[in-house]
Amino acid sequence: MAKKTRKISLRVSDIEYGILREKAKKIDRPLSYLIRKVVLDKQITSKCDIEMVFELKKIGTNLNQIAKWLNTNRHFIDENSGEMITITNVINKVYSLISLIYDR
DSSP states (O other): OOOOOOOOOOOOOHHHHHHHHHHHHHTTOOHHHHHHHHHHHSOOOOHHHHHHHHHHHHHHHHHHHHHHHHHHTGGGOOTTSHHHHHHHHHHHHHHHHHHHHHHO
């Protein structure tokens, strides 16, 4: 491991300091180790990611409503109809996009 030569100052409240000290004490490590571990090893979520998750939840809700309608009205639907094939293709594309987002 590289020698640590840089110093960073961080301001926290007394309560936050106490919480950090307790967490460091629980893992029997110095406070600097805890902060480095959390900051360097944790994936940062951007606002864009949060907005994307919100949009994906809305899409998921719509897909669930479509699935419920299809299951309820199954006996009225011709599975080989153009509409059914279109719905299936759209759902497959949405799932492909979701998997691309989660795999990045």
